[in-house]
Amino acid sequence: VSFATSKISECARLALAHDAPVVLQYGPSGGYPPLRAHIAQSLGVHESQVIIGQGSLQLLDSLIRVMLSPGDVVFIEEPTYDRTLTLFRRAGANVVGIPLQPDGPDLDLINLHLQQGVRPKLFYVIPDFQNPSGVVMSAQKRQALVDLARKYGFQIVEDSPYRLLRFHGSDLPSIFSMAPDLVIHMSSYSKLIAPGLRVGWMASPTSTMQALLKFCEDTYINPSYFNQALVLEFIQQGWLEENISILKELYRPRLEAMLASLSENMEPPAVWSKPDGGFFVSLELNKPVQVPELFTRAKQAGLILTDGRGFFASGKGDSFIRLPFCALEPAEISEGIARLAKII
């Protein structure tokens, strides 16, 4: 990964030059007000509906503590982001996995659960270039989820850190834009500028946000405005758009190399996702796998795999392989997939 270090350094200087007394002092828990206002404006909501924190995961943890009690039902896509699964489990939630299809979660199964009386408080989804699968949820499924949320009274948590990293095709509307009264939207500058800044954000309906702001103030007073002011300078210099373009140019050939080498090397019954952006392609081997042995062989072949079972709510995922393509050169990717094909 290459960071825009000199630009980031310049933005740190500008942030202090422009607003040191605010940036270096305590302040409200919602985050650096001008960045809050910028994010709110980009979403078309009031800035009081936005909170910025030390990465979006920390905000999700706080949201969970505000909204969920032990035993509350939460729907997740299966597979889903393993760190989120950890947070839901830690909160004692009753996590119900909804299998992910190539166009999003299995609507029939969601309907079945709801018709049987299962009542989730939250449905956590990553609709754009999902982690770990790479799947993009279709516009139809986005609308269907909103309709179900309205009918059955649950909220949707839409986690969108990869949304702006689309290399081909056009954006689908965010779920938040379709129903801002039902959806908690979260994103981050980690994938767009640098993770080490730890600047993520969340937008939500007002009542949830009021509780969240108070909870976060009680927990850590406020996040660092310095990093947030730096991000705002980066945006105002026009460097965020520029950086996103640079990243797309960097990642697109890596995705292409990944998809090409999967086509060359993998055979049925294996299938894989074919995303137009993001960080991940996923490979489903569709055959029984002995995970410890697979990992041993992978290690011998110089490959580091993430245990696929960590992305599933329970008992599945042994034949699921997440393939992150952004941190490797195309040649490394081709070589890695060729080696992987040999050991599976």
Next chain:
Amino acid sequence: VSFATSKISECARLALAHDAPVVLQYGPSGGYPPLRAHIAQSLGVHESQVIIGQGSLQLLDSLIRVMLSPGDVVFIEEPTYDRTLTLFRRAGANVVGIPLQPDGPDLDLINLHLQQGVRPKLFYVIPDFQNPSGVVMSAQKRQALVDLARKYGFQIVEDSPYRLLRFHGSDLPSIFSMAPDLVIHMSSYSKLIAPGLRVGWMASPTSTMQALLKFCEDTYINPSYFNQALVLEFIQQGWLEENISILKELYRPRLEAMLASLSENMEPPAVWSKPDGGFFVSLELNKPVQVPELFTRAKQAGLILTDGRGFFASGKGDSFIRLPFCALEPAEISEGIARLAKII
């Protein structure tokens, strides 16, 4: 408050110039390794016993989540830091207040509780220039607490953000230095450089720290190394010591003005603390006070008071007034105390 803005800006530049690939990337939850090592060395412990976070309050919240279950007994000094009280209550702890005397918490009462079978998991203390009272715990009471902790099997949480801001006299040993196997020590750069950097830290025995590091990784992956690397540069330039000297020179006359105007304006039965440093003097009116009326009169006199009851575990504090002296000029302090004397 005046911040060392240009030095902070220079340190931001240096942090990125020296270590951008580490500073801008994800990393272990314990914090920026070189700052961790620096703090550990200053305490004489292994760096694996130190965690740096987004302010020390956030680390305390995480510690509470790792260590306490609802109903667990926690001892606190009474009065104590109101934000800590909020965290203990939120965790469902059974908070037992131990009245603070001019040399620290009431040992007789602690002994009485312990002899009656009350078993705290934690005793939270601020031994140096306590918030809100200004009290410094005597060396004898520090040792007595350590002895009791060892005998009855509880841990001491020593919160020390003001320790280095001593204007007169000599330091007493930290409780941590007396029993690093029993004490969780926490501090911060908020009062020494700038709160907005949100860099606080905690040191603890190894077993507690292992659980805490895992918990924090699950919650927010890692804190911002950028701010932490900036702090380390500030230290390495010699600017932390210099800044502490500047702050002492700035705050000392403010404390003196506070104590002088209390002597001039207040009469028995009112008593007040006479600290040698820190941020706070406290005034105990020792007479019944109608809080809403006092606040109304204070507001009319242009004074902003913090509700003293927030610093007490239950039902007390209406005649307790915290007097922060660091953010006001000596003349403002004298004028304020004169006005306060008239309305009480």
